[in-house]
Amino acid sequence: MFNQELEVTLQKATADQLKPKPDQNNLGFGQFFTDHMFTMRWNRRQGWHDATIEPYRTFAMDPAAMVFHYGQAIFEGMKAYRGKDDQIFLFRPQDNFDRMNQSALRMCMPRFPQDRVLQALRAMVYLDQEWVPKTPGATLYIRPTMIATEPALGLRPAEEYLLYIICCPVGAYYSGGFSPTKIYVEDSFARSVPGGVGNAKTAGNYAASLKAQDLAHDKGYTQVLWLDAVEHKYVEEVGTSNIFFLIDGEVITPPLEGSILPGITRDSVLQLARDWGYPVRERRIAIDEVIAAGKSGSLQESFGTGTAAVISPVGEFCYREELVQINGGVAGTLSKRLYDELQAIQFGEREDPHKWRVRVG
Ligand SMILES: *Cc1c(COP(=O)(O)O)cnc(C)c1O
Numbered sequence: 085m086f087n088q089e090l091e092v093t094l095q096k097a098t099a100d101q102l103k104p105k106p107d108q109n110n111l112g113f114g115q116f117f118t119d120h121m122f123t124m125r126w127n128r129r130q131g132w133h134d135a136t137i138e139p140y141r142t143f144a145m146d147p148a149a150m151v152f153h154y155g156q157a158i159f160e161g162m163k164a165y166r167g168k169d170d171q172i173f174l175f176r177p178q179d180n181f182d183r184m185n186q187s188a189l190r191m192c193m194p195r196f197p198q199d200r201v202l203q204a205l206r207a208m209v210y211l212d213q214e215w216v217p218k219t220p221g222a223t224l225y226i227r228p229t230m231i232a233t234e235p236a237l238g239l240r241p242a243e244e245y246l247l248y249i250i251c252c253p254v255g256a257y258y259s260g261g262f263s264p265t266k267i268y269v270e271d272s273f274a275r276s277v278p279g280g281v282g283n284a285k286t287a288g289n290y291a292a293s294l295k296a297q298d299l300a301h302d303k304g305y306t307q308v309l310w311l312d313a314v315e316h317k318y319v320e321e322v323g324t325s326n327i328f329f330l331i332d333g334e335v336i337t338p339p340l341e342g343s344i345l346p347g348i349t350r351d352s353v354l355q356l357a358r359d360w361g362y363p364v365r366e367r368r369i370a371i372d373e374v375i376a377a378g379k380s381g382s383l384q385e386s387f388g389t390g391t392a393a394v395i396s397p398v399g400e401f402c403y404r405e406e407l408v409q410i411n412g413g414v415a416g417t418l419s420k421r422l423y424d425e426l427q428a429i430q431f432g433e434r435e436d437p438h439k440w441r442v443r444v445g
Contacts, residue, residue, distance in 0.1 A: 221256025264399025
């Protein structure tokens with residue numbers, strides 16, 4: 085399974101297989117894909133094999149492939165950043181592959197040799213480097229994915245898997261300015277349950293979240309704030325981001341107790357806040373405490389953290405018809421400072437004391 089000898093074959097796209105590049109000022113999110121992809125297969129007999137960087141293509145799959153029926157599917161989200169002198173960086177990619185192997189373990193999928201896959205990813209991003217956007221704030225989004233491909237309908241862990249990585253240039257998240265979002269606090273639907281799969285980046289979690297997200301959209305809100313599934317009391321996450329509060333000068337985020345996705349941006353924010361001398365607490369925080377702090381004025385800031393947006397400031401919470409505005413509905417100082425610092429590290433413009441950057445090529 086941990087075959088360190090794993091060879092990666094390179095099949096370069098031919099000139100006529102190269103795709104036209106999209107308009108760099110109109111990239112959107114996840115609409116255009118690069119010239120190459122990485123694929124690798126697993127079965128019980130051979131372990132991981134056929135690791136290949138090859139031209140981007142469609143898959144032919146058996147309709148009985150187990151992923152279509154029982155949902156063994158996990159993924160990751162990370163980015164490549166173009167810095168000065170056309171240097172290209174990844175941000176904490178080992179942590180993404182670590183987490184993907186954790187997700188694999190939870191979903192009874194095979195673990196993979198992270199170092200080899202990271203090496204292959206670096207080679208592929210180097211090969212597709214012309215796809216890493218040059219427009220400010222735009223990045224190359226990277227989507228590692230693993231699915232169960234064995235054609236069989238008996239319910240058990242599959243015995244054949246495909247791991248692949250695709251990449252897409254994406255536009256700057258804040259093209260309209262670093263503006264806060266309106267958040268709907270969801271107190272009946274739940275994202276994740278104790279003992280469930282909330283801490284795994286597995287496809288079903290996102291399918292299960294769509295309904296509440298849809299309803300919140302209809303009410304005019306951008307995202308859902310998820311509460312714990314047992315008491316609908318404790319704050320868990322916001323949309324597909326981790327959530328932070330700045331209350332009376334203290335940085336607070338819910339602890340990793342199994343129902344929350346262990347975000348790499350979350351971890352980076354905790355580290356930076358500590359570096360900067362903020363008191364930092366990972367603790368349970370009840371929605372009633374958030375609302376009360378909002379009303380008394382001690383809730384100074386709140387923001388979501390994730391790879392896509394980096395930092396997403398919250399301007400307003402709606403909880404059971406009650407509205408709480410934060411910082412007058414404008415982004416706070418800490419949110420902005422964290423956003424600027426993380427972006428500067430990611431794009432190679434600032435020192436990297438924690439060695440988060442990995443150079444490509
Ligand atoms: C991916 C994800 C996050 C953020 O993780 P990052 O590593 O910071 O991108 C948070 N919550 C959920 C549910 C996620 O899927």
